[in-house]
Amino acid sequence: MKMRLTILIVTLLISVSIAAAQQQEKSMVLYTNYLLYVPESLPANGSYPLLLFLHGSDERGSDLGILKRKGPPSFLDRKSDFPFIVVSPQCPENREWDTQNLLTLLDHIEATFPVDKNKIYVTGLSMGGFATWNLAQAAPERFAAIAPICGGGNLDRLCIMRDVPVWAFHGAKDTAVPFEESAHLVKRLQEFGSDVKFTLYPDAGHDSWTATYQNQQLYDWLLSKSRGKVSPAIDDKILKSYTGRYKYSNDEIMEVTYEDKNLYVRSSVAKRKIRIVPFTSTKFRIPGLLSGDGDMYFKVTEQGKVEGFTVGPCDHTWCPRIE
Numbered sequence: 001m002k003m004r005l006t007i008l009i010v011t012l013l014i015s016v017s018i019a020a021a022q023q024q025e026k027s028m029v030l031y032t033n034y035l036l037y038v039p040e041s042l043p044a045n046g047s048y049p050l051l052l053f054l055h056g057s058d059e060r061g062s063d064l065g066i067l068k069r070k071g072p073p074s075f076l077d078r079k080s081d082f083p084f085i086v087v088s089p090q091c092p093e094n095r096e097w098d099t100q101n102l103l104t105l106l107d108h109i110e111a112t113f114p115v116d117k118n119k120i121y122v123t124g125l126s127m128g129g130f131a132t133w134n135l136a137q138a139a140p141e142r143f144a145a146i147a148p149i150c151g152g153g154n155l156d157r158l159c160i161m162r163d164v165p166v167w168a169f170h171g172a173k174d175t176a177v178p179f180e181e182s183a184h185l186v187k188r189l190q191e192f193g194s195d196v197k198f199t200l201y202p203d204a205g206h207d208s209w210t211a212t213y214q215n216q217q218l219y220d221w222l223l224s225k226s227r228g229k230v231s232p233a234i235d236d237k238i239l240k241s242y243t244g245r246y247k248y249s250n251d252e253i254m255e256v257t258y259e260d261k262n263l264y265v266r267s268s269v270a271k272r273k274i275r276i277v278p279f280t281s282t283k284f285r286i287p288g289l290l291s292g293d294g295d296m297y298f299k300v301t302e303q304g305k306v307e308g309f310t311v312g313p314c315d316h317t318w319c320p321r322i323e
Contacts, residue, residue, distance in 0.1 A: 023068075023076050023088075033064050034089035034105070037076045038113065043083075047116035049223060050109065051084040052102070054124030054131045060091045071125060071213050083223065084121075085113060097124075097131035099138045106142070118227045123147035125209040126177060133185065136161040140313075145225035147218060149209045150174055152181025158188050159314040163283065165195040165225045169212045171204030193282075197221075234278050239263055241306055242298055246319040248311075254319055265296075 023035045039048065053073065059066045067073045073088045087109055091097055109115060120143055124132040129151020136146045137157050145165040168186055170179040179200055189196040201208050212218060239258055246254045253268040256276075263284065266273040276284040276296060286294040298309045308320040 023073060023086075033062065034087060035064055035067055035073050035076075036088075036109075037072075037082065037084075037086040039082060039085070040080045042114070043116075045116070047114045048085045049083060049119035050106075050115045050121065051086045051222070052106065052120070052122040052135075053086060053088045054097060054102075054122065054128030055088070055091070056124075056126035056128055060095065061093050062090070064090060066090070070209055071123075074213075083219070085109065085115065091127075096127065097134070099131070099134055102131070102135055103139055103142075119144050119223070119225075120227070121145050121147070121222045121225075123149065123222075124151065125149040126151065126206065129177075129182075136164050136166075140164050141227075144227040145222050147212075147222065148182070149212050150177050150182070150206055152177060153185055155184065155188055157314070158185060159192060162189065162192040162194045162313050163279070167197040167199070167218065167221055169199045169201070169208050171201045171206060171208040173203065173205045174208065176206040195225075232278055232280065234281055236261065238281055239278075241300075241304070242309075244306070245322040246308055247322055248317065248319050253322070 023037045042048070051072065053071050055067055055071065059069065067088050067090055068077070071088070072082075072086050076082060076086060087105065089102070089105055106120070110117065122132050122135055122143055123146065124130075126149070129148040130153060131151075132146050132148040133151055133153030136143055137153070137160050140161040140163065143164055145167070147167050147169070149169045150171060151168075166186070166189060168182045170177075170182040172179050182198065183200075186196055186198040199212070201211060204211065236258075239261075242263060243256050243258050246256065248254045248267070251269065255266045255268070257264050257266065257273075263276050263278075264273045265276050265286070274286060276286055278284050279295075282298045282300060284296040284298070286296060295313055296309050296311060297313070299307045301307060306321055308318060311317040311319065
């Protein structure tokens with residue numbers, strides 16, 4: 001039996017018991033209302049993947065029924081085993097998506113349900129596609145992957161989300177949002193070496209979401225991505241190739257050494273040796289520094305030559321290797 005439940009949250013986040021699979025109507029201060037879908041069965045690991053769906057401009061308002069016209073809300077009432085908690089907020093009339101409000105909504109869902117924090121995803125169409133790009137740039141450490149549809153965004157800070165897997169979709173005949181809006185973002189991510197895919201429907205106009213959300217491969221791809229915190233095992237030969245001296249500035253040299261199967265960096269100025277932790281074969285984190293600004297990205301040519309590294313995801317400081 002389908003149930004509709006509205007909960008008003010004033011200042012405190014309250015817990016809600018997990019019900020059978022359905023889209024429930026809920027509300028909180030920052031958004032008039034939102035749809036919430038929870039699968040009937042709890043995964044074996046005891047936590048749910050979470051998918052945040054952001055609608056387009058035509059679905060703004062205060063009627064949740066409008067949200068069921070497009071995207072996951074259009075089919076979730078007929079499913080009991082969709083493998084995500086799905087949160088579908090409704091943007092108020094004459095407003096645009098507010099990034100901080102969306103992050104607050106996610107905080108609430110995570111506090112209320114057993115969410116797998118390594119498997120949080122966001123997708124959206126048109127206005128929601130733009131918001132999807134913006135959200136990943138605002139909190140890249142939070143998302144395991146994103147799937148923006150017929151959206152776009154700003155190139156200026158795209159580098160901050162270079163480690164977030166992206167599968168973007170667009171219609172080649174879209175006159176509302178030209179496909180180049182997605183294409184130039186995808187191209188820049190490709191230049192960063194990011195995990196990015198782009199599906200361009202040759203005959204589709206602005207409606208590139210219907211085919212996308214009917215494609216099971218999208219959901220399989222999302223679930224294959226995880227924001228795992230476990231440092232990967234990197235071959236000793238690769239680690240040793242990074243050792244050497246790098247020029248940080250005219251007055252400072254960074255020396256990378258390999259000891260006890262770990263890499264360390266030592267500044268000629270600070271004279272303090274710090275172990276750097278691998279995230280991937282070329283990305284390392286300097287513990288103690290802020291997320292993003294504490295990242296080191298080694299640049300390696302196709303021939304395997306290490307040319308240097310950057311500090312921070314946006315190439316804040318380029319440190320060339322000193323031969």
